[in-house]
Amino acid sequence: MDVNKIPLHVGLIMDGNGRWAKKRLMPRSYGHSAGMGAMIKIAEYAKARGVKYLTVYTLSTENLMRPKEELDGLYSLFRKYFTKNVQKLYSQGAGLKIIGDISVLPDDVRTLLENGEKNSPENCGFTLIFAINYGSRSELLRAVNLAVERGEKLDEKGLSALLYTDGMPDPDLIIRTGGEMRLSNFLCFQAAYSELYFTDVLFPDFDEKEFDKALEDYAKRERRYGKIK
Ligand code: IPE
Numbered sequence: 001m002d003v004n005k006i007p008l009h010v011g012l013i014m015d016g017n018g019r020w021a022k023k024r025l026m027p028r029s030y031g032h033s034a035g036m037g038a039m040i041k042i043a044e045y046a047k048a049r050g051v052k053y054l055t056v057y058t059l060s061t062e063n064l065m066r067p068k069e070e071l072d073g074l075y076s077l078f079r080k081y082f083t084k085n086v087q088k089l090y091s092q093g094a095g096l097k098i099i100g101d102i103s104v105l106p107d108d109v110r111t112l113l114e115n116g117e118k119n120s121p122e123n124c125g126f127t128l129i130f131a132i133n134y135g136s137r138s139e140l141l142r143a144v145n146l147a148v149e150r151g152e153k154l155d156e157k158g159l160s161a162l163l164y165t166d167g168m169p170d171p172d173l174i175i176r177t178g179g180e181m182r183l184s185n186f187l188c189f190q191a192a193y194s195e196l197y198f199t200d201v202l203f204p205d206f207d208e209k210e211f212d213k214a215l216e217d218y219a220k221r222e223r224r225y226g227k228i229k
């Protein structure tokens with residue numbers, strides 16, 4: 001595949017964990033755990049393919065309304081990742097960033113996430129970005145309120161600088177697994193000119209081969225940004 005056609009930034013909406021577990025007559029937490037495993041593999045593979053930024057939609061602001069039991073299971077997975085797996089990520093020369101409002105998470109989880117970000121190597125060739133308690137609407141509201149407090153009138157650049165994604169390129173490609181064709185509050189401002197790729201594959205089954213299919217599809221797209229070719 002033409003290396004010039006590898007997306008710099010891929011957004012990944014990791015949907016379908018619950019249905020994957022249900023098909024196996026297992027609790028939803030089993031699906032989330034399998035999803036975490038799939039995410040780790042995809043991050044390694046994306047890096048190997050030359051992607052520079054991978055943003056994984058891990059928890060939306062709306063997901064926080066799910067039952068406590070499910071959220072507790074997800075928090076345990078975050079604990080596991082940010083104690084066990086994060087060192088491996090760093091040792092592979094990859095960095096880590098978090099976008100979203102993590103202030104409302106359990107104290108120990110929040111501390112682990114903050115440390116994960118603090119200890120991340122800088123200026124890496126690859127950054128894995130976790131969107132946790134992330135929602136585009138609350139991200140935009142936060143930015144607007146910050147500007148109002150500062151008495152600032154914003155232009156597009158100024159607004160971008162107040163978003164969690166400050167300093168990152170916009171996503172070139174957004175992949176959503178699990179069959180739904182929507183963004184569900186993920187990077188809505190940043191996705192203005194993103195290419196979208198939807199697949200019915202449930203996230204725990206989304207492997208390197210499926211990721212390649214998305215890259216191949218992306219490589220065929222013609223990005224015009226409103227202009228005439
Ligand atoms: C996505 O999988 C992961 C999170 C939202 C945390 P779901 O949990 O939404 O799985 P489905 O859509 O119910 O299958």
Ligand code: IPE
Nearest residue numbers: 013014015057058059060184
């Ligand atoms: C989107 O999936 C959020 C994540 C994958 C983290 P949802 O399952 O929450 O989205 P909806 O409810 O189907 O739109």
Ligand code: MG
Nearest residue numbers: 015016017178
């Ligand atoms: Mg879902």
